[in-house]
Ligand code: ASP
């Protein structure tokens with residue numbers, strides 16, 4: 001007998017009928033002799049609708065009240081699912097984040113989980129009940145309701161699994177697992193049997209929406225095996241664990257992509273020790289996430305700097321630079337939008353030189369020019385024109401044989 005945490009995302013609980021289906025999946029797990037804790041998201045597009053509703057009341061809602069509003073979404077689902085379980089004759093109880101002991105930082109909208117006091121959940125499990133916990137929410141030290149950032153229910157599930165020392169955490173969603181790339185974009189994208197935490201973390205951070213990056217981080221830190229699988233189909237999903245076998249010795253495991261990227265170039269900065277720290281400190285203070293950074297010295301004792309950001313942060317970035325112009329002494333700022341980032345990820349890269357070269361070659365064959373590059377041990381990211389994004393992903397998917405190797409005759 002084991003303890004399993006099951007998480008069901010918004011689409012899996014999108015209607016009363018789907019909630020009844022989820023109740024059946026929970027009961028199946030229970031009938032296999034396991035203890036079950038369930039974490040759920042808000043139904044369907046509820047969170048988006050609540051955000052929109054707030055926007056109809058004010059253009060500048062306070063973050064505290066947004067959290068108060070958004071956490072109601074998950075509260076609807078926990079009660080309905082618990083009722084569905086009770087209706088089927090199973091003992092169950094629902095808990096909000098604070099009732100489940102999920103303590104977070106006092107940051108509204110993007111709080112990190114600091115600790116979980118699992119006593120209450122454990123006591124109910126011991127009574128033989130299924131415990132249904134609201135995802136995406138917690139409570140700060142000062143008693144304020146917080147949320148964990150969009151998609152944060154995954155993190156609730158994995159953090160609870162860690163706190164409860166669960167044997168496994170299953171993430172149920174509307175796809176059958178983690179794919180080599182988004183199957184909505186590349187038709188022959190293939191479901192992976194397994195993937196390592198590190199690869200999954202890169203993919204999640206680089207735009208693959210299937211899992212919340214922080215959930216993967218938690219899973220890795222506490223070595224919780226995850227499985228991403230479908231709530232509608234019975235087939236097994238993708239296992240995420242420390243060491244994942246590389247099928248067929250492929251070097252690349254997956255391709256992630258993200259549009260709405262902007263490149264900002266700050267030209268003619270003085271070549272001084274303080275230019276770079278000052279500029280990035282100011283951006284960080286204004287919560288602007290900078291991604292790829294390229295610096296090059298010119299002949300005139302100045303430095304040109306370019307970096308990529310999300311396009312939504314462009315206006316605030318330009319404002320920060322303008323406000324600090326006197327201190328930074330740069331000449332001009334230029335920017336280019338409608339860019340995309342396409343990244344290949346695979347732990348096989350560590351021991352295979354030439355992967356980046358192969359990527360650049362494939363893109364150049366398609367006459368796709370690369371504007372920025374960044375690498376880590378297990379990934380290569382390129383920034384290209386947004387209009388070339390899908391073509392680039394398809395090309396790389398073929399180049400690295402992600403749909404499977406052609407059968408040799
Ligand atoms: N309901 C929240 C969202 O839509 C949290 C989640 O689904 O994980 O972002």
Ligand code: MG
Nearest residue numbers: 009151154210
């Ligand atoms: Mg999600």
